[in-house]
Amino acid sequence: MATDGLITMSQEEILRLKILEKLEARELRQNEAGKLLHISCRQVRRLLKNYKRQGVESLVSKKRGKPSNNKICRDIRGNVVKIIREKYIDFGPTFLGEKLLENHGIDLSKETLRQWMVAENIWVTKRRKKAQIHQMRERRSCLGELVQIDGSPHDWFEGRGEKCCLLVFIDDATGRLLNLRFEKSETTAGYFRAMREYINNFGLPMALYSDRHGIFRVNMPETKHEGITQFERAMKALGIETICANSAQAKGRVERANGILQDRLIKEMRLHKINDMETANTYLPEFAEQYNKKFAVEPKSNADAHVKLQEKMEDLDLIFSFQNVRTISKNLEFSYQNLVYQIKTETQGYGLRNAKVTVCEDLDGKIVLLYKGKKLDYSCCESPRAYARGITCFGLCPPEFSLLNSGILHPPANAGGFK
Secondary structure, eight states: OEETTEEOOOHHHHHHHHHHHHHHTTSSOHHHHHHHHTSOHHHHHHHHHHHHHHGGGGGSOTTTTSOOTTOOOHHHHHHHHHHHHHHOTTOOHHHHHHHHHHHHOOOOOHHHHHHHHHHTTSSOOOOOOOOOOOOOOOOOSSBTSOEEEEEEEEOTTTTSSOOEEEEEEEETTTOOEEEEEEESSOOHHHHHHHHHHHHHHHOBOSEEEEOOOTTTSOOOTTTTTSOOOHHHHHHHHHTOEEEEOSSTGGGHHHHHHHHHHHHHHHHHHHHTTOOSHHHHHHHHHHHHHHHHHHHOOOOSOOOBOOBOOOSOHHHHHHHTSEEEEEEOOTTSEEEETTEEEEEOOSSOOGGGTTOEEEEEEOTTOOEEEEETTEEEOEEEEEOHHHHHHHHHHHOOOHHHHHHHHHTSSOOOTTOTTOO
């Protein structure tokens, strides 16, 4: 490019000039010049011919100072920016590119979108975090060998609905989302429901990998060597190993999945106008399928480590129940949750006196009593202590206390001491 008698040249163009000068002075041969410039002898002859005819200007690129042939016109850019501001104001460049192609038929690279968004003050560039080196753990070899589980409490509906918790089950070998379920909070009952769904769809995994939440292990120092949690007991009955990670980084696969879900799932539910847990749980399988197509990888082995469930539905209901041990009195009675249960038996029941019985309360509140693996018939009534305490504390007549005990009538505001 010439400016006031000066010609601006790149380093590559200057190298070509020096080699062509030597070629013209017969200090180099054409094949030697071609090797130095990484071009064919035929192209060397073309360059030499143009150099002799037009001089140094023939070596300067004709595209310098002109817009690229691939430059996108301003109208398209303006239309895309308008769409972004109306529908995708908080979308990242990668996810935005997918939605523009899927919903609007606009195919643009994520880097082009990023530059446009930065120029329009829609996207703020992030500083690169300081690299942290963690010990790498190799993926398991096949599906179902290890499943990472975690709960992600978040404002999933962005204020359109109540805050809740997403329970995430992700396969370690493939990175596939195997189950998603919204619950009000991260509870044992929620994991029981999610685990039932998982088992019905895939079978029994070999192992579960979780954090050290009190749902998965006993954390009290004085009792950590005594007993197990309800979730541990249920998994042990099914033959599923439970492993608790020592840090969040150790279960990084499910932690990274939570980050993606808190970005993409929230925006997808916004676009689908989903504002409650029931509708969201219906939509989750469709989202998981889209997620797996984009992020899942092929395992080392095509084998499936899941084991087909052999238990009947009744047995599974008992396994996924809250089980507590009670001691039967001489009158074949015991107390559980302010109710007195009495064992029904056709004999004198001497063998049941002072025996230990397992009280199994399923997710629907149904009570089953087990003694040495067998179910016991029973009848129940209100506990006399709770009955008398309700009358003493609240001054209620017996019918009113029955309503209080059933949850229809609420205790007075000044009755904070009643449990």
